[in-house]
Amino acid sequence: MNTSRVFGFKTMKTLLTNRSRATITSGLRRLACTPSSCPRVCIVGGGPAGFYTAQHLLKAHPAMQVDIYERLPIPFGLVRFGVAPDHPEVKNVINTFTQTAQHERCCFHGNVTVGKDVSVEELKQAYHAVVLSYGAEGNRLLGVPGENLSGVYSAKDFVGWYNGLPCNKDLCPDLSHETAVILGQGNVALDVARILLSPLDILTKTDITQPSLEALAASRVRRVLIVGRRGPLQVAFTIKELREMVNLAGTRPDMVPADFKGIAEVLKDLPRPRKRLTELMMKAVREAPSGEGSTSRQWGFRFLRSPVEVLPTPDLTQTAGIRLGINRLEGSGDGARAVATGETEDIECGMVISSIGYQSLPIDPAVPFDPHKAIIPNAVGRVLKTSGLYCSGWVKRGPTGVIATTMNDSFDTARVLIQDIETGILDISTAKPGSQTVTPLLQKRGVNPVSFSDWEKIDAEEMKRGSVVGKPREKLLDVTEMLKTVHS
Amino acid sequence: MPTDSTGSHIIRMVLESHFLVIRQFCCYTRALRSENKVTVSFINRDGEKVTVKGSPGDSLLDVVIEQDLDIDGFGACEGTLACSTCHLIFDEDVFNQLGPITDEEMDMLDLAYGLTDTSRLGCQVCLTKSLEGITVRVPESVADMRESDFGTTSSSS
Numbered sequence: 001m002n003t004s005r006v007f008g009f010k011t012m013k014t015l016l017t018n019r020s021r022a023t024i025t026s027g028l029r030r031l032a033c034t035p036s037s038c039p040r041v042c043i044v045g046g047g048p049a050g051f052y053t054a055q056h057l058l059k060a061h062p063a064m065q066v067d068i069y070e071r072l073p074i075p076f077g078l079v080r081f082g083v084a085p086d087h088p089e090v091k092n093v094i095n096t097f098t099q100t101a102q103h104e105r106c107c108f109h110g111n112v113t114v115g116k117d118v119s120v121e122e123l124k125q126a127y128h129a130v131v132l133s134y135g136a137e138g139n140r141l142l143g144v145p146g147e148n149l150s151g152v153y154s155a156k157d158f159v160g161w162y163n164g165l166p167c168n169k170d171l172c173p174d175l176s177h178e179t180a181v182i183l184g185q186g187n188v189a190l191d192v193a194r195i196l197l198s199p200l201d202i203l204t205k206t207d208i209t210q211p212s213l214e215a216l217a218a219s220r221v222r223r224v225l226i227v228g229r230r231g232p233l234q235v236a237f238t239i240k241e242l243r244e245m246v247n248l249a250g251t252r253p254d255m256v257p258a259d260f261k262g263i264a265e266v267l268k269d270l271p272r273p274r275k276r277l278t279e280l281m282m283k284a285v286r287e288a289p290s291g292e293g294s295t296s297r298q299w300g301f302r303f304l305r306s307p308v309e310v311l312p313t314p315d316l317t318q319t320a321g322i323r324l325g326i327n328r329l330e331g332s333g334d335g336a337r338a339v340a341t342g343e344t345e346d347i348e349c350g351m352v353i354s355s356i357g358y359q360s361l362p363i364d365p366a367v368p369f370d371p372h373k374a375i376i377p378n379a380v381g382r383v384l385k386t387s388g389l390y391c392s393g394w395v396k397r398g399p400t401g402v403i404a405t406t407m408n409d410s411f412d413t414a415r416v417l418i419q420d421i422e423t424g425i426l427d428i429s430t431a432k433p434g435s436q437t438v439t440p441l442l443q444k445r446g447v448n449p450v451s452f453s454d455w456e457k458i459d460a461e462e463m464k465r466g467s468v469v470g471k472p473r474e475k476l477l478d479v480t481e482m483l484k485t486v487h488s
Numbered sequence: 489m490p491t492d493s494t495g496s497h498i499i500r501m502v503l504e505s506h507f508l509v510i511r512q513f514c515c516y517t518r519a520l521r522s523e524n525k526v527t528v529s530f531i532n533r534d535g536e537k538v539t540v541k542g543s544p545g546d547s548l549l550d551v552v553i554e555q556d557l558d559i560d561g562f563g564a565c566e567g568t569l570a571c572s573t574c575h576l577i578f579d580e581d582v583f584n585q586l587g588p589i590t591d592e593e594m595d596m597l598d599l600a601y602g603l604t605d606t607s608r609l610g611c612q613v614c615l616t617k618s619l620e621g622i623t624v625r626v627p628e629s630v631a632d633m634r635e636s637d638f639g640t641t642s643s644s645s
Contacts, residue, residue, distance in 0.1 A: 056560065089568030096564065239595045240570075273598035402599055404573050407561045 038063045039421055040434040042127045044114045044363070045134035046070030047077020049393020051097040052407045053131050056414035058103050061421070066106045067127070067435050069118075072166070073111040073450040073482045074458060075101065077135060079403070080475075081165045084191045085206035086198065088472065093403060101452045107435060110450035111483070117447045118438060120364040124388055126438050128428045129417055132367060132376060132383070132391040133410070136358035136399040142183065146310030147354075150174065151319030155188045155355035162195055162212040164475035166482075169211070174318075175219035177350020181322050183307055184355035185228035186236040187402075190245055192353055193224045197251050197297045207466065207473045223254065224299045225347065229306045229338040231329055232263055232281055233270075238402070239277045245299055246284050253284040254300035260285055266332075304328065308344055310352055321348040358399035373398065381413030388426065390417050454486040461485045526615045529623040530557060530576075537623070544617055548610035548624065549574045559626055567611035569593060572600035574610035577625040582606075586613055602627035 041057055043050045046068050054066045074080065076094055083090045101108045114120065114134070123130045139154040141147065151174050160168030180196055182189045195203070200217055208216075228235060246253070260282055267275055281301070305324035313320045323346050327338035360376070362369035368385060370377045375398055376391045383389035392413035393406050401409075420426035442449055458476060465474035476482050525541035528551060532538060542551035549563045552574070565571040569592050578586070583606035589597075593612045597603060607627075 052561070059560075087570065089565055089570040092566040092568060092570070093564050095566065239598055240592070243591065243595060272603065276594065276598060402571070404561070404564060404571050404599070404601075407564060407573065408601070411560055 038065055038431075039129070039426075039428045040065045040067070040127045040432045041129045041131060041417065042067040042069060042123055042434070042438075043131045043133050044069050044120075044123070045077065045132070045393070045395075046072075046075040046108060046110065047133065047135050047393065048079055048093065048097075048403055048406045049133035049135065049396075049410045050077070050131075051075075051100050052410035053133055053392045053414050054106055055096065055100045056411045057417065058100065058105055060414060060418045064105060065434060066103075067438075068101070068106070068108050069112045069114050069123075070108065070110045071113045071134075073479060073486065074455055075108055075110065075452070081160055081163045082188075083163075084159075084195065085163065085208035086194070086202060088206065090403065108450075108452040108455070109435065109439070110455060111479075112442060112447060112449050115364040117442055117445060120366045120389075122441065123438065124366075126433055126435070127388075128432050129388045129390060129420075129426055131381075131413065131417070132363065132389065132395055133393045134360075134363055134395055136360040136374075136394040138359040138361045138374075139354070140357045140359050142307050142310075142354050142356065144307050144309050146312060146319070149310050149312055149319045150317055151177075151350055152310055152352045152354065155182070155184065155192050155353050156358055158192055158353055159188060162208050162216075164207075164209040164477050166477060166479050169209075169477040173215070174351060175215055175221050178220060179223045179225065179347070179349040180221045180351040180353065181347055181349045182224060182226045182353045182355050184236075184357070185226055185301065186355060186357070187238055187241045189226050189353075189355040190237045190241040192355060193226055193299050194241075194244060194248060196221050196224050197248060197299055199250050202249075205471065207471055207475060209475055209477060210469070211477075221351070222297050225254075225302050225349075226299065227302045227305045227307075227324065229304070229327055230336055231303045232260055232278060232301070233266070233274065233332075234329075234334065234336055235277070235281075235301075236400075239273070239280060242277060242280055242284075246280060248299075251297040251299055253287070254298040255285040256300070256302070257285050259301070259303045302347075304338065305345070306338065306340065307352075311346065319350055319352055321346050322352055358394065360395045360399070381409075381416045382420070448483075450483070450486055457488075458482050458485050526617060526620050528615070528619070529621075530559070531623060531625045532557075532559060533626050533628050542615045544615050546615050548576060548613050548615070551615070552610065562626075563611065569596055569609070569611070572596045572609065575600040575602075575607055575627055576610045576613070577602075577604050577627055578606045578608060579623065580606050582619070582622050582624075583608070585618065600627070 039061060041064060043054055043066060050068050054068055057064050057066050076097060079091055079093055100106055112118065114123065120130060139156040153171065153173055157168050157171055158173060161171040161173065182192055203213055203216065263278060263282065267278060270278065304327040306327055308323040308325045310319055311321040311323055312318065323344050325340050326343040326345060328341055330337045330339050359374045367389065368377050368383060376395050377384045378391050378396055381390050381392055381396060383391055390413050392410040396413065397409055417426065421428055439449060462473040462475055466472055476485065525543055527539060527541050528548065529537055529539040538557060540551060540555040540557065547567065549567050552559060552562050561573050564573040575597065586608060589608065593609050596609060597607055600607060
């Protein structure tokens with residue numbers, strides 16, 4: 001009797017175990033794998049696109065192993081180096097990225113330049129799939145004479161300078177002239193204008209780098225003109241950034257009311273976002289004081305103007321001004337085209353910041369690249385004419401949109417990749433070694449990857465330095481110094 | 489007024505029968521505590537309806553986080569009015585009860601996918617007893633809408 005009870009109990013236990021096993025197996029049937037064939041995916045680029053892609057892959061597949069390779073020893077890409085220092089709330093996404101990086105099936109490998117330290121082909125050998133999420137590190141050129149004069153900067157470099165991007169730490173922009181001209185009317189242009197004109201007491205509480213804070217404290221820039229080739233209805237910036245300009249303490253708008261002639265009549269037919277944005281611009285025009293106000297700093301838009309030439313000083317070394325071609329609009333709405341009239345106008349300025357767009361660059365000959373669109377040719381994130389290659393973020397769709405755009409776009413790529421595993425398009429039947437072979441390969445080549453816990457040492461050091469001066473962090477500006485902090 | 493109280497009476501009856509079901513799964517203390525709470529249903533992107541409870545004063549973003557609801561990418565900026573990922577769509581009558589929207593919330597809503605006339609940001613809508621039983625919809629994110637979105641050359645937002 002005892003025996004049978006024991007036996008009965010055992011049987012029941014076995015049954016239960018088998019049953020729960022069966023339930024799990026059927027639930028995960030398509031996704032589950034033996035340890036040897038766990039899907040291993042690597043992501044190239046540790047910015048928002050990379051982290052959001054990783055987040056969704058880890059969530060959607062219970063066995064997926066994800067490695068993120070990043071060129072710098074620090075993660076988060078443009079959240080750290082692009083988002084303006086006075087927008088700390090946007091940087092809250094770092095908390096979610098940190099959770100992803102600390103996920104048991106995720107591993108961050110910083111200080112690794114894909115395309116140089118390790119090739120995409122080598123990554124393809126080591127992983128079932130490679131997701132390219134390396135963003136847009138280049139910038140579009142103006143293509144006008146004088147572009148290389150001292151005093152002409154790309155917005156990308158200028159933003160990198162005040163945000164502590166190591167390669168921009170020695171930019172030393174010339175802030176000694178009263179007028180700065182920004183070419184381009186997107187959010188980056190407004191970020192740059194705002195940083196140039198912000199009262200120092202706002203900036204000192206941010207994570208802006210100390211050298212740029214000091215340079216801005218000594219700045220003589222008093223007037224920032226933000227120039228676009230088309231009209232007020234075609235601006236690319238968003239209303240949040242415009243409202244910040246309108247509300248910026250110690251500044252007043254300097255607009256040309258005539259630019260808004262006829263706009264009031266078309267307002268009612270615009271979609272709500274464009275309508276509200278335009279109304280706010282017009283409010284700024286109406287409220288702009290006509291004479292010299294009590295505030296000394298000004299900002300304003302100049303429409304229907306394209307750069308023709310950056311004008312040099314008599315000794316031909318410095319920027320003295322910019323010649324703008326005057327355009328007229330053909331068509332209307334988003335599709336309106338700027339057509340040169342042949343007339344020009346000159347603006348005196350000591351600084352020209354080109355903010356006409358970031359640009360992705362090819363990373364490796366093994367990856368197709370569309371030089372015209374400056375993206376990796378893809379269909380919903382599947383790189384065309386290849387297998388096992390995917391892309392997300394700016395390198396997939398071009399350098400536009402807010403972080404939420406990149407989030408959705410990266411989730412889409414992750415969904416497509418999971419779908420390819422389910423349908424068998426992506427073959428995961430053979431085991432792949434992942435970082436087990438890549439890390440030794442890197443070490444053999446003299447590259448020492450930086451882990452996420454290594455980054456946390458840098459993070460702690462930066463926050464420590466920041467607390468001394470009342471800032472959220474004081475960024476390390478030099479890769480060597482970052483690596484020293486890791487190994488100290 | 490009488491209609492209102494009849495309505496809420498019916499809602500209460502429906503909810504009470506609903507609670508009976510919930511009680512079979514939840515522990516008793518939770519059900520007791522829930523009497524002060526507000527019931528909210530979320531219709532997820534895939535059409536699935538999830539009904540949860542939140543405390544008066546909590547924002548809908550708080551509810552999503554506390555109840556660990558599975559909505560991808562919801563609340564990326566953690567309720568600081570710096571993104572539009574907690575965008576929710578309300579029924580018109582509920583929307584009209586919610587009170588005024590700040591310019592800053594409108595600014596972020598303008599960047600939301602699938603913006604409607606009854607859209608709000610979940611981080612800006614706080615629960616009150618009068619919202620008992622509401623249903624909110626998580627907007628679908630559609631690929632081609634994104635292509636034509638109010639895109640901008642930006643690294644900043």
